[in-house]
């Protein structure tokens with residue numbers, strides 16, 4: 001589905017990522033973990049076209065997307081729910097969803113919003129509510145719903161648990177698994193709440209100082225305090 005080959009990039013002259021190679025197969029949930037500042041968000045930004053790639057290549061469905069714009073990536077089935085920036089506070093739930101589908105024609109957009117409401121009944125009840133007045137968990141569901149409007153094949157998620165109370169975190173993760181199973185959407189999830197994300201991951205990569213420090217099955221890390229400590233130091 002997606003293959004990242006020897007990716008190197010950074011900001012201005014500062015290199016942040018070194019020789020990153022990773023892949024996500026069809027239907028997989030893959031996570032990226034690691035300490036603050038390791039370069040996790042930078043990987044997602046490079047994939048979706050927010051920052052330029054210095055070296056290496058990214059293939060999506062076997063075609064290079066290295067020089068693609070964000071809009072081209074969305075059209076080809078790659079969407080991104082960025083860290084922290086959840087919803088447009090002042091706009092209604094419906095407006096937020098419409099923005100997620102700005103590249104779709106009107107008829108298709110209407111259909112996608114209806115379909116997305118089936119997945120998120122909570123949002124349907126609140127169509128006209130101002131997004132800033134939703135609870136934290138509901139806002140996270142809205143951000144997720146918005147990223148799903150264009151019918152992605154691969155969803156990139158940056159810290160879906162950020163700012164959520166532990167009881168809501170489970171709801172968001174359960175929803176992600178449900179979406180993955182029902183629609184076969186592959187996911188690449190960056191997460192700090194390691195224990196929770198490992199439970200739903202098929203595979204995981206750990207990033208340390210811009211390099212891959214571990215890759216493999218989450219079972220190798222779950223409950224392995226020594227190894228996790230080493231990866232997060």
Ligand SMILES: Nc1ncnc2c1ncn2[C@@H]1O[C@H](COP(=O)(O)OP(=O)(O)OP(=O)(O)O)[C@@H](O)[C@H]1O
Pocket residue numbers: 011016034035036037038039040041042043083192
């Ligand atoms: N827009 C930017 N301009 C310059 N440097 C940046 C920018 N964004 C991030 N960096 C730097 O790149 C490095 C990696 O940042 P990145 O956001 O990818 O880390 P992260 O692993 O996502 O961390 P966190 O867990 O805190 O979100 C850090 O040293 C950071 O200071």
Ligand SMILES: [Mg+2]
Pocket residue numbers: 040041042083158
């Ligand atoms: Mg980050």
